[in-house]
Amino acid sequence: MIEIALKALFILIYATFVGFMFMGIIRIVTARIHRRVGPPIYQPILDTIKLLSKKSNITHGLIYDFGVIYALGATILAIMFIPLGNIGVLRAYGDLVLITFLLEIPMLGIMFAAMSSGNPYAGIGAQRALLTLLAIQVPLGFAIVALAEYYGTFSTYEIVMAQQSMGWSITALPLLFAAIAYDLVLQAMFGKEPFDIMIAPGEISLGPMVEFGGKHMGILQIQHAIALFGETLFFSNIFLGGAAITIFGSSILNTIATLVVLLIKQTAVLLVATFMGAIFPRFTIDQAARFYWKWPTIIAALGAILASL
């Protein structure tokens, strides 16, 4: 019992820390692409500390507070189910469909909180967020279907184990298609250009985030960091082979090696998204829907059909 609690605590702290580093990496890499120096890598942590220590906070009612708390709580829930190498709390229950859902539900909390503020920018942002969610769900669904059909199991951990012996998922043609579609979907899940329609800085004043300040925004920063970690980790697990290193004699060394390998893979996923985000301008929402319902859907459906043959 205590061991499980300690493991869960470790996952939580590690995810938060790495997530913040990822946010820093995104900022540095984007700056370097623009030939700027950019902030130090720990800048998002400083930002969050600043936000959390604001002396004056506002609220628009109970749901405004609860939505934010729920968003962070649900994100913490989500990362517990994703296998992190051999440190698993609930990896036996890390079901593909469950994790896919769990990665989406924090959005419900943010929506609730944003909408209860009654701000029209939040309303329009929520509308865009929901339509983005609707648009990505088709290729995302097909990608998950392709994975489940190829491996014949829904357990993420078993998929990781299968990849240890059969090679990474992306080396199989049907799953390569699924991975391409999923990577395009990730762009919207991270909220990076060209699909950052929901936040859209400069266009609709941050959309759902417009009314948040102080500790509400701080909690959402933490939520964003953990979500970033969870999404990259999930992608690395299902498409890039995850990691389960057992070459060292000591289990601690093995664990560290696993985390390092996973970290490299996660960073790779993140960098691809950052590179794409830095050079593409934003889509409008109907363009995004048409895009996702066309190419990624076709690619992912092809993958799913090939996987089921």
Place this chain on the structure above:
Amino acid sequence: MNELAIIIFAPLLAGALAWLIEVKGIRELIGVTGAALPLGFSLLLYQKTTEGINLALNIGVFNLTFALNHLNWFFIGIGTLVGFASILALVSTAKDSYEWLFALMSLTGVLGVFLANDMMTFFIFWEIMTFASFMMVLRYNRSASLKYFLLSVFGAYAMLIALGIIYAKLGTFDFGTIQQAMYQEAYASAFGAETLLSKNESALIYLLFLIAFGVKAGMFPLHVWAPDAYGETNQSYTAMFSGVLSKAGVYGFILLYVLMGTRLALEFGAFRSTTKFGYIIAFLGGLTIIVGGLLAALQEDIRKLFAYSSISQLGYILVGIGVGTALSIQAAMFHALSHALFKGLFFLIVATIVYRTGKTTFADMGGLAEKMPFTFAMAFIAILSLAGIPPLVGFASKWVLFEAVISQNLPILGGMVFFGSAIGFVYLIRFVYAVWFGQRPTDLDETKDAPLPMAIAMVILALFNVILGIAPGLVAKELNKIFGKEVIGGDLFILDLGFGKYNALAVTIYLVVGIIIAGIIYFLGAKVRKVPVTDTYQSANPVTMEYNLTIRRNFFLPLKETLAFWLRISFDRLYRTIGTWVEDLAEVMRTYIYNGNTQSYAWYLAILLLILALWGV
């Protein structure tokens, strides 16, 4: 007196009494008792499901036979529970005893359908159910009720023809005998021996049943009656109308499998890992999910939104039934239960809103969460359940369904059900935003919270949503009994399908822990100051209540524009056009045949005589 008779006829009797007595107070008491009795007796009968109970009533030429087994006990459970909640809410919203009579009569109808043990009983109670629900809609809107009635009659007579064919060939209405005969037929045809029903005839029976049950279940493209009929009636009643009466269609499809599944499977062959006839049901179910969901997102009326949402959710059930493995049918039945629970709850919430505000369109509402906190809390549970958020019952059932479909290597259906889960999210948030949050129109400032009977009814359904969500094993155990083997493994909190596991308890615990951690971070920060809704960012401009800051109309306009091409295709319009054609044809017949000219009538006689002469009479 047999217990089954009480379950079936108590509501009808109570309805008739309530109608006759017409004293306020006593009428409600009798009505609620009429719905409580079946609930109580179905609980009592739970122990007796294993040995089964029979009841036969001799009415004129027909023998009405009823039987209780595991399968229909499950549906009876759904029916009596949601029926009771709905009738309880009717105490607040019923306008007169007319509604008591027909609401309770339709409960009798649907319970009779579930308990029927032969085709004729099934049909008779099916008609009682249709008639009573038609009368409920007729009270509120004539054209909606006529549309519902026409399509229902179309479905019912399709069923009657199918019954006629079965009776003509097999000479029986009894379920058990039909099942056996069909089973023998299936193998006879597989080995090339003589069969009573030809291939075309069994295809025809299948098609007729598809229409009959499809209409009731709101299957695409026979769904057009549902938005109007669900919308234009007493919303407390709709909780039962959508929650229970639509399950009659679902039950019909399961019956189709029970009676002639083997026969149809062998006759028409397999499609991938499922049967061809099943795949048709599943594919139509998938289209129902998408069409229902997209149309729900584009509605401007709260009742219409939930009507389309109901159609969309029934699509899931049809997909599960269509795929046709033991697991997927269990998943479909599980979703039938959770659909009844959360959709019943939703319509009670809608009933409360309509009852307290008198308004139905999104444009007139907003900011009600502060005025009706209890109803909002119930809506919160219902939303989480319908959108499929763990750990509520809506997620557990959807999860089993997803895995059941995908594990059968059916990628297109898999994509369809995934799309359905996102669209559910989309239209619910629209409901949340327009009704509960944002600015409140000043005429809603005096709104009160739910009246007591409705509050109790909502709490009952909400509790089941939560309890069965955290302990989905309760339902899985019951469903396993129907199939007589362990299809869904696991224990009280864990569902184990072999290739996937879902631990509802772990989800609950970690969600609570996560929320506590987030709460600690929140409460460590400085105190919050409450600000009014107008104290908000509007590009740094001052705002007053005169400005409308909440988007209440056409919330999903970009979606509408993206789908413009598809939205031009409307089955509602198609049926209307066909209706107009038939009316025109009748008009033409009237003017040309009954033309008032004596000579033409003489000519008809001459032509008739000529025909008879040619016939050689």
